[in-house]
């Protein structure tokens with residue numbers, strides 16, 4: 001594949017690159033391919049709406065399992081040239097269509113089984129159009145790289161953009177993901193569509209979420225009942241409430257329901273093991289990690305945060321989780337940071353355990 005030359009190996013890239021291609025987004029594309037192999041069906045039409053070099057759409061075509069029509073779109077002339085060059089080399093019949101349209105103009109013209117939105121920064125600008133362009137029971141997938149607002153460095157921007165207050169603390173990445181997901185659910189509900197989150201994660205510098213879109217006011221209302229707030233308790237713990245009391249430090253309103261579907265993750269893991277695809281070990285680990293935390297609370301403690309507050313050495317995350325489970329608490333690791341853990345244990349229990357393990 002032709003890719004623009006780039007020096008970037010990790011982290012986000014600048015808009016100023018002539019054509020965006022980020023090798024650090026490989027896992028993002030790996031997950032998309034596995035998702036296609038498990039979820040898509042023959043005859044689907046897919047829109048890679050903000051495609052840059054077309055790397056994702058091309059991989060879906062090359063490594064996907066189904067006969068899908070894929071539109072690979074980017075409004076930049078340089079990106080379009082690259083997409084053309086990349087697709088020309090393949091015997092693609094008419095299943096891949098390079099497109100050089102502004103996405104806002106393209107979306108209302110047709111409905112798709114799967115719309116993928118991978119913008120610079122926030123996806124909010126493209127959300128309404130994308131939601132309306134997905135067929136019922138189809139898929140919407142979004143990426144967000146505006147981690148600073150979502151994680152609470154710029155709370156005012158987050159409130160303006162996503163209608164939700166972030167929480168700048170150890171749980172900020174989980175809260176950011178739930179704000180992004182919650183905002184998409186609320187936008188879809190405006191159109192009587194239930195955006196059911198089936199796969200969501202944070203990875204290094206971006207958030208990514210896939211939704212099954214189901215038409216109907218009732219399923220949309222059912223999702224809206226699963227919103228609430230994360231409260232920072234006075235003794236440094238977290239809890240969930242339907243609304244914060246006056247003066248309580250909080251994040252939300254945000255999605256408190258499940259971020260991932262167990263069966264989907266199981267199928268994607270089997271698919272990665274059963275095929276001869278070159279899926280990175282990091283991607284496979286991510287899927288296992290997401291599965292391990294599915295039934296754990298919607299907030300995260302960091303072991304270094306526990307250590308500094310309890311004046312102990314940071315505990316080993318896995319041992320700490322095991323010890324909490326032995327005490328009968330719900331506890332798990334977290335997919336995006338080896339220092340993170342989820343638990344419903346109260347702060348006193350966490351503190352006592354950290355002190356005990358320090359001895």
Ligand SMILES: C[S@@+](CC[C@H](N)C(=O)[O-])C[C@H]1O[C@@H](n2cnc3c(N)ncnc32)[C@H](O)[C@@H]1O
Pocket residue numbers: 019020021022025049050051052053054055056073074075076079101102103104118119120
């Ligand atoms: C982050 S890059 C996409 C990365 C790509 N999906 C990948 O996997 O490498 C965002 C792209 O969106 C394109 N873009 C931004 N606004 C657009 C719009 N309104 N319509 C179409 N393309 C747009 C930019 O030219 C840029 O190439």
